[in-house]
Amino acid sequence: MSSNLSGAVERAAVVEAQDDLDAINQLYRERRWSDGLPVVPPTAERVNRMLKHTRRARHEIVARVAPGFGAATIERIAINAVLAGCDSEYLPVLIAATEAVADPKFNLQGIQATTNSVGVWVIINGPIAQRLQVNATFNCLGEGAWANATIGRALRLILRNVGGGLPGDMDRATHGQPGKYTFCCAENEEENPWEPLHVERGFDRGASTVTVMGAEGTMNMNSHSKDAGELLQVFGDTMIHPPSNEYTHGGEPFVIIGPEHAHILKRDGLSKLDVKRGLWETSKMRADRMSPKDRERAQDSRRDELGDFGPDTILTIARRPEEIGIIVAGGPGTHSVYVPSFGNTRSVTVEIAE
């Protein structure tokens, strides 16, 4: 069998289909080219329209996508963007997101092929977020915003159709999660009292970036406290959960701090790094909260960091406080969200070329 790692030009196949939406969707259903929702037919005309929003060559390979290592060409990214219902202007975001998931430190191989529920959360920063109307406020992780819905969906379709991550085949997820349909928002930079994620990571404030994070799901945290110390305690208590990949491996958990909580933390004098340090402390967990079997796994994974440990060893959620991710997003309300990571992964931020 020939390998798809050869240097040959990778062109998308052209399939003749009946000019009928139902028939085309039936074809996509039979061939498992969809995520289970109806698709927008990627006609040559629609794909060409999408391709006008990049200067990169149609057949240029942006990345090889694990676990099948299919070639994510600009054209294939555009096709999946059309399928998902993206506006043409979204293409540069998806090119950057594809590049990001292929970064070795993201561990796409593990994320795509694991039994874990992990999905890919897409965070958009910078001026492009407003221009594309990516929702960063009310219900930013929920339905209703075209960009959030279709950008997250398109990346999932790339992971399936180019990467081969089909459930039950190479995607071995025991349950998966709703975020595997789509999982995308922008940071609410206007309401962020600290530096936004992309600036924290060394990009100019005026740059636009996409960050991908291997997320196990979301856990809402509703607290009416108006005190920074109490909020850090509440958040840390929520983040502690013994059967967690984060405590097993030392992960990179994220917290989406709602604007109201962020302003309380800032008012009480905390920098973003102070918040990370606080969460690192309040989320510490005794090793005997884990079952003995799970503790063995953690021991094997973290021996280099913690040495041999016993039941009373204190486990941290991340190896260093700086590895706790923070963004500010959402609308008014007393809520923040804990986003546990897959553990063996690190988020990746890539600048969006416009």
Next chain:
Amino acid sequence: MAAVTICSTAFILLGRAQASALGNASLPIAIVPHPFGLRSRDEVRQIAVKCVDDIIKLVSEAKKG
């Protein structure tokens, strides 16, 4: 050099598909039952002994090929 991958039954499809994707569709794969979690040490030992036999067979076949 001959190489053999060991896979539990739940991951065979992934192993085969990935071997093909990487251009080595004939990669020998030794198979063990899934899952291990509820098995006794004796059962796991028996599985390991059987697996060693399979590995030897697969390596011998690969060498001949």
